[in-house]
Amino acid sequence: MLDIDVHKQRGAFAARVSFTSSTPGITALFGRSGSGKSTTIHMIAGLLRPDAGHIRIDGTVLFDSARGIDVPAEERGIGYVFQDARLFPHLSVRDNLRYGMRRARGRAPTLQFAEVVELLGLQPLLARRPAGLSGGERQRVAIGRALLAQPRLLLLDEPLAAIDVARRGELLPYLEMLRDRFSLPMVYVSHQFEEVLRLAGDMVVLEQGAVAGHGDVVTMSHFPVLRDIIGAESLGAVVEGRIEEFEGASDLALIRVGSGALRVESAGLRPGQRVRVQLLARDLILATASPSGLSVRNSLAGRITALEPDGARAWLVSTDVGGVTLMVRVTDEARGALDLAVGQSAWVLVKAVSLRGHVFSGSPRVAAPPA
Amino acid sequence: MLLNPDEWQALRLSLEVALWSLIWNLPVAIAVAWVLVRRRFPGRTLLDAFVHLPLVLPPVLTGYLLLVLFGARGPIGGWLLRTFGIHLIFTTAGTVLAVAVMTFPLLVRAIRLTLEGVDAGLEEAARTLGAGPLDRFFSIALPLMLPGILAGAVTAFAAGLGEFGAVITFVSNIPGVTRTLPLALYTALQTPNGDAIAVRLALTSFTLGLAGLVLSEWLARTLRNQLGRGNLNA
Numbered sequence: 001m002l003d004i005d006v007h008k009q010r011g012a013f014a015a016r017v018s019f020t021s022s023t024p025g026i027t028a029l030f031g032r033s034g035s036g037k038s039t040t041i042h043m044i045a046g047l048l049r050p051d052a053g054h055i056r057i058d059g060t061v062l063f064d065s066a067r068g069i070d071v072p073a074e075e076r077g078i079g080y081v082f083q084d085a086r087l088f089p090h091l092s093v094r095d096n097l098r099y100g101m102r103r104a105r106g107r108a109p110t111l112q113f114a115e116v117v118e119l120l121g122l123q124p125l126l127a128r129r130p131a132g133l134s135g136g137e138r139q140r141v142a143i144g145r146a147l148l149a150q151p152r153l154l155l156l157d158e159p160l161a162a163i164d165v166a167r168r169g170e171l172l173p174y175l176e177m178l179r180d181r182f183s184l185p186m187v188y189v190s191h192q193f194e195e196v197l198r199l200a201g202d203m204v205v206l207e208q209g210a211v212a213g214h215g216d217v218v219t220m221s222h223f224p225v226l227r228d229i230i231g232a233e234s235l236g237a238v239v240e241g242r243i244e245e246f247e248g249a250s251d252l253a254l255i256r257v258g259s260g261a262l263r264v265e266s267a268g269l270r271p272g273q274r275v276r277v278q279l280l281a282r283d284l285i286l287a288t289a290s291p292s293g294l295s296v297r298n299s300l301a302g303r304i305t306a307l308e309p310d311g312a313r314a315w316l317v318s319t320d321v322g323g324v325t326l327m328v329r330v331t332d333e334a335r336g337a338l339d340l341a342v343g344q345s346a347w348v349l350v351k352a353v354s355l356r357g358h359v360f361s362g363s364p365r366v367a368a369p370p371a
Numbered sequence: 372m373l374l375n376p377d378e379w380q381a382l383r384l385s386l387e388v389a390l391w392s393l394i395w396n397l398p399v400a401i402a403v404a405w406v407l408v409r410r411r412f413p414g415r416t417l418l419d420a421f422v423h424l425p426l427v428l429p430p431v432l433t434g435y436l437l438l439v440l441f442g443a444r445g446p447i448g449g450w451l452l453r454t455f456g457i458h459l460i461f462t463t464a465g466t467v468l469a470v471a472v473m474t475f476p477l478l479v480r481a482i483r484l485t486l487e488g489v490d491a492g493l494e495e496a497a498r499t500l501g502a503g504p505l506d507r508f509f510s511i512a513l514p515l516m517l518p519g520i521l522a523g524a525v526t527a528f529a530a531g532l533g534e535f536g537a538v539i540t541f542v543s544n545i546p547g548v549t550r551t552l553p554l555a556l557y558t559a560l561q562t563p564n565g566d567a568i569a570v571r572l573a574l575t576s577f578t579l580g581l582a583g584l585v586l587s588e589w590l591a592r593t594l595r596n597q598l599g600r601g602n603l604n605a
Contacts, residue, residue, distance in 0.1 A: 045499055073498040080499035086492050090514045090597075099510070103501030149500045 006053035015209035031206035046073030079151030085138040087130035100149025135163040236280035259322025260300040281329040285349035298350035381555035389531030392471035404482035434540025474527040485519025518594035529583025
């Protein structure tokens with residue numbers, strides 16, 4: 001378990017960050033640029049000295065200002081994948097990978113060279129110099145290099161940021177594989193909510209150098225501060241479930257959500273798989289009577305639990321559909337016409353095609369959220 | 372074109388002096404360049420200026436300052452003489468010192484320029500991979516400074532062959548001991564009918580200097596290319 005409570009003043013910027021995260025699994029450190037994410041992981045890695053506080057991992061004290069403990073970065077055993085990869089230009093990929101391996105300081109080699117090379121697809125790159133690699137290849141080497149140093153915690157600082165937007169998708173499966181394959185705790189810094197959705201179990205939201213909220217991603221998707229950061233267009237409840245069955249030849253897969261079921265396009269999915277689905281508030285439709293004669297494939301019955309103004313002329317309607325809360329954005333006019341009120345019965349309609357690109361497979365919650 | 376024994380002696384002495392001054396200078400120059408680029412401390416600007424002083428002072432003045440400091444009665448020279456019995460004035464060792472002091476800034480400048488181009492983040496990355504300070508220096512910083520070190524070394528060596536003012540002021544002009552190439556050239560010019568000697572020495576100096584500069588450029592380019600791109604045939 002990572003337990004951090006640190007304070008750092010840098011010029012006019014003050015960071016006061018405190019959270020604990022369970023191991024293993026990915027904890028996302030999420031926030032706008034300048035919110036203190038990088039400062040925080042620099043302190044965890046030991047590259048920046050906090051003014052006060054403590055940092056512990058699984059009972060090992062890495063920093064404690066009160067007790068005068070400050071373990072140097074090179075002795076912390078914390079892997080760091082930098083935004084810009086930072087491969088050593090004078091060494092081949094093979095020697096880059098071995099750099100940390102040779103300096104693992106007696107930590108048991110649980111990750112073998114051959115295994116890491118194979119999993120990250122590095123075999124064809126081994127003899128090459130970093131300068132000839134693409135952005136994605138560099139990050140894969142950087143990840144492999146960090147893993148082979150046998151870290152007890154892996155920090156990833158926006159590893160996709162330096163990669164062309166079009167090619168970011170190529171690295172994500174490797175990160176998912178890493179998460180599912182190894183019981184290595186990871187802290188993943190990002191300001192892209194989609195990456196968090198795909199990868200993280202827990203998320204810590206940072207705002208202006210302080211923790212604004214912390215919890216599992218499903219819970220946090222309803223968190224007010226998150227709405228401000230990701231913007232109204234990206235706002236939506238996140239639900240998790242298992243692919244139960246494929247519906248005949250219709251190419252639709254069924255996921256149980258609350259007391260109902262959600263049909264999503266089945267391409268790329270397989271039965272039994274755990275998935276996470278983001279239901280954007282702007283894509284959902286609310287009905288006050290059981291709908292019929294519609295093309296919409298998904299209709300979830302529930303009850304309105306909250307009505308909040310959302311911007312100038314819109315409302316955000318939270319609806320409980322059997323233990324799962326969904327958020328629907330309606331116009332001010334629609335709210336008036338339907339006479340929406342808390343406690344009222346309602347049906348949430350979801351077009352299956354609107355979920356294209358919002359179904360994330362894998363098992364982000366390999367690690368149970370903290371009890 | 373053949374040199375006579377005296378001229379050979381001057382050439383050999385020049386090469387010897389330039390080489391020894393380079394050997395003494397290199398570790399210090401690397402350390403100073405590293406400190407100037409990677410460390411922030413009070414007095415950094417002053418150290419920087421001090422290092423470059425021999426570039427801007429008249430060489431004769433540098434030679435005179437050496438005389439004051441390293442003379443038999445000088446604070447450092449006196450101590451060296453009493454403690455180790457080392458004579459610097461009028462000796463080859465003193466010539467090495469004078470050339471070393473004069474070429475030091477060239478070396479530091481070249482190394483520094485390369486090091487400034489080396490991302491300090493690489494050393495940070497090495498830290499997170501378990502490398503301590505010395506380990507980081509030798510495995511990351513030093514190899515990446517290599518182009519600058521080699522280019523600087525060649526330039527400093529070539530310049531060391533030709534150092535005149537500080538040498539003649541500090542250790543005088545003694546054949547076989549302190550009379551390097553430029554001093555021999557100067558002596559030839561002062562001698563009646565020394566023109567032929569002067570021309571031979573001038574051509575020798577010219578060739579050495581040019582070769583040094585070309586070699587330095589070539590080394591720097593080759594190493595930069597190696598670090599820059601391509602496969603390793605390993």
